[in-house]
Amino acid sequence: MTNRTGRPRLGKTRTNFIAALYDTKDQIEELNTLNEWIQAAMEKLGVAKTPAFSAILLELIRFRTGKQSPDHQPANPLADIDSIRAELYEELRAAILADVKAMIGNIIQDDSQFEAIKTARARHAEGDDLEPITDEIINNMLEDLND
Amino acid sequence: MTTSENLTTVRKPRPIKRAARDLMALDAGMGRVKAFGNYGLESFSHALLPLSAAQIINMGGDGMLDNHPSIFNVNGKYYAISEFAISKGSGVVRTGEYRYTADYYGVLAAIMAFLTQPDSHNNLFLYGGHAPKDKIYRQNLIDSVIESKVGAWTVKHRGQTKVFSFTGAKGYHEPVGVYRFATMSEDGKSLRAGWLRSGFTAILDIGAFTTDCSVAEEGKIDYDSTISHAYGFDRVIDEMWTLIKHNNPRLKGFKPTPESLRAALRNPAKGLDARGYNWIPCVDEAKQVLGSFMRELSIIFENYGGVGAFHHLLLGGGGSAQLHSNIKKELMPNGTYLADSDVNMLFACGVRGALAAARALDAKGLLDQ
Numbered sequence: 360m361t362n363r364t365g366r367p368r369l370g371k372t373r374t375n376f377i378a379a380l381y382d383t384k385d386q387i388e389e390l391n392t393l394n395e396w397i398q399a400a401m402e403k404l405g406v407a408k409t410p411a412f413s414a415i416l417l418e419l420i421r422f423r424t425g426k427q428s429p430d431h432q433p434a435n436p437l438a439d440i441d442s443i444r445a446e447l448y449e450e451l452r453a454a455i456l457a458d459v460k461a462m463i464g465n466i467i468q469d470d471s472q473f474e475a476i477k478t479a480r481a482r483h484a485e486g487d488d489l490e491p492i493t494d495e496i497i498n499n500m501l502e503d504l505n506d
Numbered sequence: 507m508t509t510s511e512n513l514t515t516v517r518k519p520r521p522i523k524r525a526a527r528d529l530m531a532l533d534a535g536m537g538r539v540k541a542f543g544n545y546g547l548e549s550f551s552h553a554l555l556p557l558s559a560a561q562i563i564n565m566g567g568d569g570m571l572d573n574h575p576s577i578f579n580v581n582g583k584y585y586a587i588s589e590f591a592i593s594k595g596s597g598v599v600r601t602g603e604y605r606y607t608a609d610y611y612g613v614l615a616a617i618m619a620f621l622t623q624p625d626s627h628n629n630l631f632l633y634g635g636h637a638p639k640d641k642i643y644r645q646n647l648i649d650s651v652i653e654s655k656v657g658a659w660t661v662k663h664r665g666q667t668k669v670f671s672f673t674g675a676k677g678y679h680e681p682v683g684v685y686r687f688a689t690m691s692e693d694g695k696s697l698r699a700g701w702l703r704s705g706f707t708a709i710l711d712i713g714a715f716t717t718d719c720s721v722a723e724e725g726k727i728d729y730d731s732t733i734s735h736a737y738g739f740d741r742v743i744d745e746m747w748t749l750i751k752h753n754n755p756r757l758k759g760f761k762p763t764p765e766s767l768r769a770a771l772r773n774p775a776k777g778l779d780a781r782g783y784n785w786i787p788c789v790d791e792a793k794q795v796l797g798s799f800m801r802e803l804s805i806i807f808e809n810y811g812g813v814g815a816f817h818h819l820l821l822g823g824g825g826s827a828q829l830h831s832n833i834k835k836e837l838m839p840n841g842t843y844l845a846d847s848d849v850n851m852l853f854a855c856g857v858r859g860a861l862a863a864a865r866a867l868d869a870k871g872l873l874d875q
Contacts, residue, residue: 489698492690493697496697500863501872503682
């Protein structure tokens with residue numbers, strides 16, 4: 360699977376390249392399962408699939424399988440797809456958290472601050488059970504006007 | 507009846523046909539002016555400069571001013587606002603009784619009405635915020651805008667002319683707005699955050715020039731405990747710039763914008779964007795000024811009773827957007843909350859809460875009491 364210059368053919372898209380890393384039919388099935396699993400993981404984490412995540416996926420598969428190209432035959436191919444999934448999930452989660460933190464990084468410097476905001480948000484969501492305004496509160500507001 | 511008799515008959519003036527009343531909450535904060543109405547939020551840096559005849563000529567005359575994004579014509583006089591006014595030399599922010607006058611507070615209210623209302627309106631109600639120490643000037647605040655005292659406001663800006671009449675006005679304590687925002691729905695129809703309405707809550711509204719405090723007990727504000735301290739977040743910025751200048755003599759002649767200093771404080775490791783002088787890291791300077799500000803806040807909080815006296819500490823105002831983690835760590839590790847989960851909108855939570863309260867009172871016909 361090389362192109363005219365003898366270099367490994369990368370395929371039209373990254374997905375094709377990833378597919379090309381798998382030789383057997385079983386492995387391609389596994390890849391499909393893995394893709395489905397990634398989609399589900401993305402949905403679970405509440406993020407869209409972006410090129411950045413595809414790149415992470417590609418690098419991880421290269422690293423885990425030991426294959427640098429479709430024709431490359433690594434000495435110790437790693438076949439444990441479950442461990443790849445578990446680690447991939449953690450990598451994705453870390454990448455997403457890093458992205459979120461980078462977005463608000465100007466304000467939030469460390470994890471403790473991040474936690475503080477999360478707590479406030481959670482408390483807000485918790486307290487959003489609406490109740491009718493009582494006369495007591497109305498009278499209290501009137502005090503403000505006439506204070 | 508002859509024609510001459512007809513002409514001499516005194517006709518009764520026609521009653522003005524009023525539109526349905528619209529509410530506008532205004533917080534003419536010394537750092538930022540904010541207004542919130544049915545059509546959304548508007549804000550600009552607090553600076554108002556009446557333009558002199560010489561300045562008008564220098565800027566190219568009336569024709570140029572009419573199209574300037576930061577210049578408004580209010581009742582025939584030109585005013586510059588925001589950063590443009592600062593660049594033209596308006597550094598003075600009025601305080602006390604000089605603040606609540608028609609040519610200052612009234613003009614700010616008229617400009618904000620122009621920005622928040624899609625069209626002319628002859629039945630606006632202003633709910634104006636003031637620092638607790640300015641409670642004695644409430645009547646001045648009302649008199650500076652209301653139609654019966656100052657008439658209607660004609661505002662021209664970029665080819666548009668709108669006319670406004672404030673038929674009613676009231677004042678409110680600024681920190682109270684923060685609490686209302688956290689505990690009421692924005693439409694003013696319901697209460698929310700039941701957990702925050704139980705027990706004692708200390709409220710800190712950290713603004714640019716003042717820090718206002720109040721206490722709520724079981725959802726009700728104790729207005730007697732509402733106080734102001736003339737110590738705001740802009741002093742932190744000023745002090746940090748003084749230290750940076752002292753530690754970097756080569757910056758002589760450079761003048762940073764307040765926004766670049768705020769950014770430096772948010773991320774001192776990255777430092778101050780000193781343009782031609784590159785980036786100046788300011789970790790030590792930031793630590794020093796924040797430490798000093800936190801000590802002041804600790805004293806204020808301790809005078810209030812400290813951590814043992816409250817179940818919650820509620821933070822609002824633009825300053826708390828930058829200080830909330832320090833406050834949480836040093837004043838009340840458990841029970842410190844931001845009024846708004848969006849830290850970038852904390853500066854406006856007071857004015858938004860005030861409008862919610864005004865809506866609740868208006869719905870019950872109590873706003874004019």
